Amino acid sequence: MIEISNLTKIYKLSSKQMKELKTKKNIKRAVENVSIVANSGEIYGLLGPNGAGKTTTLRCIATLLKPTNGTIKVSGFDTVKNSEQVRENIGFLTNEIKLDPQFSPEYLFHFFGKLHGVEDKIIEERQEKLFSYFEINDFKDKKIDELSTGMKQKAAIAVSLVHNPEVIIFDEPTNGLDIVTARSVIDYLKQLREEGKLIIISTHIMSEAEKICDRIGIIINGQKVADGTLGEILTKTNSKDLEDAFFELYKEYNKEEV
Numbered sequence: 001m002i003e004i005s006n007l008t009k010i011y012k013l014s015s016k017q018m019k020e021l022k023t024k025k026n027i028k029r030a031v032e033n034v035s036i037v038a039n040s041g042e043i044y045g046l047l048g049p050n051g052a053g054k055t056t057t058l059r060c061i062a063t064l065l066k067p068t069n070g071t072i073k074v075s076g077f078d079t080v081k082n083s084e085q086v087r088e089n090i091g092f093l094t095n096e097i098k099l100d101p102q103f104s105p106e107y108l109f110h111f112f113g114k115l116h117g118v119e120d121k122i123i124e125e126r127q128e129k130l131f132s133y134f135e136i137n138d139f140k141d142k143k144i145d146e147l148s149t150g151m152k153q154k155a156a157i158a159v160s161l162v163h164n165p166e167v168i169i170f171d172e173p174t175n176g177l178d179i180v181t182a183r184s185v186i187d188y189l190k191q192l193r194e195e196g197k198l199i200i201i202s203t204h205i206m207s208e209a210e211k212i213c214d215r216i217g218i219i220i221n222g223q224k225v226a227d228g229t230l231g232e233i234l235t236k237t238n239s240k241d242l243e244d245a246f247f248e249l250y251k252e253y254n255k256e257e258v
């Protein structure tokens, strides 16, 4: 379970960032007063346009950023006070996390398994399962550097799941993947949901959110402007699909602060 209570994250901006963002303020409120509860056995989707605050929220959950205000609990552990326990309970993946190019998927799978304190026998079993599913076996001894983009991403996913985490956090899980690889990743997330895991993803792809998310939180300019099942969001916005609902909310809430 993830409980986000009144999360606010404010970044301090360098003068270069202020110039780039065309703002006179030296701070950026990336996330403002966001509260979310997500439960085991569901896929929760954070949906929002570029710069909405999705990645910042996920990085706070994953203990990589400290909230400016508010608290986050993962499986009952506070992300600031019990960050180690939180890290044991999560698998975190983004496109920015790159596996070391000079090592092989098999080496890295074992390396991270040991780092998480997983027994050798269990590492072997999980490797067998994950490498077969993601069709990594033929490439398991090759250097990461020599793998295709899709294969690198699949290897990174397998490695991020070596400790069988209860909560899986994926920042734009299908970004940059071809349609076949994207489908296998999505199908695997559904399988994890069947196993009772909680999966929280960020996406700006409406069809992806519509298809796989049990509940969706829509974030615009750092604020959660709606959440619920697809049906609940459509009813609230009087819309026929998620894209329409999103634009209704976007019209209402996209007031840039400069």
Ligand SMILES: Nc1ncnc2c1ncn2[C@@H]1O[C@H](COP(=O)(O)OP(=O)(O)OP(=O)(O)O)[C@@H](O)[C@H]1O
Pocket (backbone or CB within 6 Å): 011, 012, 013, 017, 028, 029, 030, 048, 049, 050, 051, 052, 053, 054, 055, 056, 057, 204
């Ligand atoms: N390290 C940082 N320093 C300053 N501002 C930042 C930093 N990281 C993100 N921001 C700003 O915070 C806001 C939210 O960014 P974030 O990356 O969380 O959004 P996002 O919804 O994940 O966007 P995208 O879909 O483009 O990845 C943006 O305006 C971004 O420019």
